[in-house]
Amino acid sequence: RKEVEQDPGPFNVPEGATVAFNCTYSNSASQSFFWYRQDCRKEPKLLMSVYSSGNEDGRFTAQLNRASQYISLLIRDSKLSDSATYLCVVCSNSGYALNFGKGTSLLVTP
Amino acid sequence: DAGVTQSPTHLIKTRGQQVTLRCSPKSGHDTVSWYQQALGQGPQFIFQYYEEEERQRGNFPDRFSGHQFPNYSSELNVNALLLGDSALYLCASSLGGRDRGYEQYFGPGTRLTVT
Numbered sequence: 001r002k003e004v005e006q007d008p009g010p011f012n013v014p015e016g017a018t019v020a021f022n023c024t025y026s027n028s029a030s031q032s033f034f035w036y037r038q039d040c041r042k043e044p045k046l047l048m049s050v051y052s053s054g055n056e057d058g059r060f061t062a063q064l065n066r067a068s069q070y071i072s073l074l075i076r077d078s079k080l081s082d083s084a085t086y087l088c089v090v091c092s093n094s095g096y097a098l099n100f101g102k103g104t105s106l107l108v109t110p
Numbered sequence: 111d112a113g114v115t116q117s118p119t120h121l122i123k124t125r126g127q128q129v130t131l132r133c134s135p136k137s138g139h140d141t142v143s144w145y146q147q148a149l150g151q152g153p154q155f156i157f158q159y160y161e162e163e164e165r166q167r168g169n170f171p172d173r174f175s176g177h178q179f180p181n182y183s184s185e186l187n188v189n190a191l192l193l194g195d196s197a198l199y200l201c202a203s204s205l206g207g208r209d210r211g212y213e214q215y216f217g218p219g220t221r222l223t224v225t
Contacts, residue, residue, distance in 0.1 A: 092155075098153075102151055
């Protein structure tokens with residue numbers, strides 16, 4: 001079983017829609033969780049860290065469910081510029097290595 | 111504030127050759143991690159350097175080696191290149207102390223093609 005699993009999509013949504021991405025992880029001892037965004041042929045960029053209490057940054061909301069080993073990202077009022085691949089990331093036990101999912105592709109259309 | 115820089119941007123090598131990729135971390139960061147990203151996949155952790163030592167290694171063969179210099183910059187070396195080594199090689203920098211969290215910031219990558 002892969003350490004981090006995501007639905008690869010693609011998710012095609014119209015502008016203004018709300019879209020949710022889910023991710024599961026296998027190592028119950030994992031302590032740190034992130035969402036990164038990656039545009040085509042570019043490097044991953046940190047979108048937000050994910051905390052147990054859930055956290056929000058503008059139109060983006062991240063949730064963590066430790067009991068189910070499940071992480072989510074909600075994007076409200078989608079913009080064309082949100083089109084990208086969203087990578088679910090779990091930090092290893094050691095705190096050093098980041099384990100990435102394969103990414104979920106989002107295309108926001110006019 | 112300078113971000114993470116990597117060189118070269120692109121590289122084409124022949125099977126069996128050796129390659130060296132370079133990375134300078136973000137200003138103020140002391141830790142460098144290297145990742146390999148194949149097409150359509152998420153990045154895979156190769157290793158991390160902190161205080162000029164390899165602190166953790168992923169599931170990569172010994173053909174992959176690295177180094178960190180006193181100014182925190184780093185090199186990734188790959189020997190005996192295989193076709194399967196073709197990928198985007200990403201360098202990420204962070205602060206090394208455990209109490210500082212684990213956020214890593216990526217450079218633009220080096221795209222390696224092995225023919």
